[in-house]
Amino acid sequence: MQGKYRALWLNDDNFLEVIDQRKLPFEYVTKVLKTTDGIVEAIKNMTVRGAGVIGSVAAFGIYTASMEVENLGYEKLKEKAKLIRDSRPTAVNLMWAVDKMMELLKNSTNLVADAKKYAIELNDEEAKESQNIAKHGADIIEEILKKKSKTKINILTHCNAGWLAVIDEGTALAPIYEAQKRGIDVHVWVDETRPRNQGASLTAWELTQSKVNHTIIADNTGGHLMQIGEVDMVITGADRVSANGDVANKIGTYLKALAAKDNGVPFYVAIPASTFDFDIRDGMKEIPIELRSEDEVKYMKGIDASGVVREVLITPKDSPAINYGFDVTPARLITGLITDKGVCKANFSEINKKFKKA
Ligand code: MRU
Secondary structure, three states: OEOOEOOEEEOOOOOEEEEOOOOOOOOOOEEEEOOHHHHHHHHHOOOOOOHHHHHHHHHHHHHHHHHHHOOOOHHHHHHHHHHHHOOOOOOHHHHHHHHHHHHHHOOOOOHHHHHHHHHHHHHHHHHHHHHHHHHHHHHHHHHHHHHHOOOEEEEEEOOOOOOOOOOOOOOOOHHHHHHHHOOOEEEEEEEOOOOOOHHHHHHHHHHHHOOOEEEEEOOOOHHHHHHOOOOOEEEEOOOEEEOOOOEEEEOOHHHHHHHHHHHOOOEEEEOOHHHEEOOOOOHHHHOOOOEOOOHHHHEEEEEOOOOOEEEEEOOOOOOOOOOEOEEEEOHHHOOEEEEOOEEEOOOHHHHHHHHOOO
């Protein structure tokens, strides 16, 4: 949580309320999600997005579903859980949250009360992890500055992995907020992150709210900035990390990792434990990549001179487009994973040692 904002909360009527992220940065609007169908739709149309936050919404989604099925019991709840679980394919936090909630509720005799309690607990744990990620990441920032004998750090980030994406401080942005608290002079290069522009619209908005010095760059600019020595480190979030340390994150992350490797720039990925998928041994082959509507590539949204938000076509009307939501960065390109438990090398043995469930 930065300042007065949170990505989601239970309102006074005990329904889930969320920020409608589709409207940012032009309008701050919230939405109350009262039904399972509403929650599924909000995840699909990206009213809420970001790996951690869709997991959080999914947990409260099970609570919402439990109110609908109250007298019909656990078996009926399972049907609703499946709808939530299948709403987006790449970020594993979504499936993790649904599975964890359903496991906890297996023997419940009061579905509604228990689901509410477990959803709140799950979210509190995620928030605690985010605070630890902030501290471990800020320690790395201090080390890099010390090694380079510099006082100002330039960090490049891709997409949005702040508090709009993972409660409560985010993942990739959490160390940046913490560094600022420690009095470090931080400047962030914000990749615009086409096609949906989560960097230009959401990360830039978050950083503006928290008064963090930043510059928005076109997605193709990062490599050049690295070549001229203007990037000290890269930090991104992730949507799924395989047991061998391959990282699925927003489309374009892989190209930044390649450029970072070529220029000797440290490339870190900040994640909560819920982002690991221990069932996948080869992220390149096995992580499902979301394919979204071509309209997200062909149209752009913005605000015109009279203050009206409009969507405009930027391509020939009949040209086809393809829209992969994510790519996979192989573990060999990753300097380290910034986790709740400290920095972990992106390889099978270290991940297994630190995180494998018993
Ligand atoms: O498609 P989105 O906006 O839900 O994508 C998820 C992301 O925001 C990023 O990939 C992010 O870096 C990981 S979420 C912590």
